[in-house]
Amino acid sequence: MNLNTLYQLSYGLYVVSSKKGEKLNGQIANAVFQVTAEPPQIAVSINKQNLTHEFIRESGVFTISILAQDTPLEFIGHFGFHSGRDLDKFQGVNYKIGVTGAPVVLENTIGYIEAEVFDLMEVGTHTVFIGKIVEAQIIKAEEPLTYAYYHRIKRGVTPRRAATYIKQEEGKPGTEARAKYRCTVCGYIYDPEVGDPDGGISPGTSFEELPEDWVCPVCGAGKEAFEKED
Ligand code: FE
Secondary structure, three states, X not given: OOHHHHHHOOOEOEEEEEEEOOEEEEEEEOXXXXXXXXXXXXXXXXXXXXXXXXXXXXXOEEEEEEEEOOOOHHHHHHHHOOOOOOOOOOOOOOXXXXXXXXXXXXXXXXXXXXXXXXXXXXXOOEEEEEEEEEEEEEOOOOOEOEHHHHHHOOOOOOOOOOOOOOOOOOOOOOOOOOOOEEEOOOOOEEOOOOOXXXXXXOOOOOHHHOOOOXXXXXXXXXXXXXXXXX
């Protein structure tokens, strides 16, 4: 069995948000899909350990912000690689409170959907929430960010808690002259052959040559958070 086959499935990338009382939280998810047209319903798979899961169960509402293709990795890292238990993810982010009372992220968003939980299915580590769509708006007619684009072009990574995380086989010993380094915070891998074009680092720059103030393009951690890949 080759689980990499699952990477051939296509997805978008979304911020799924909810609330609990006055508290707001949101997270990155890619497992979002429409399940029926009449009435319009949407499903999302959320890890039970995530704060957003607790909020959706409590409030029975969630919103989905559809991210634009040019969404910066830092923005995805902010919602995808930090926990709302440690910080208020909505501070400094452009959002509004929707008709469900849950927050709707408007930054880097081409459209959004609001839903009320109609049913749910527990599937081991995750819960699939099925929501009746109560509001939906297009913000701008731009290309959505697809999961494939995120992985292949932006070289983003998948956190272990994601529904679509795939355990990789143990890496074979590196043969490249220049080592890759892994961010211990989010799992992003710095590959010298690729560099970090978004961060102004040209291909061919070794990890050692990176400026001391360079930070992980996904989660913002400093160089000291990186470990050499075996
Ligand atoms: Fe990182």
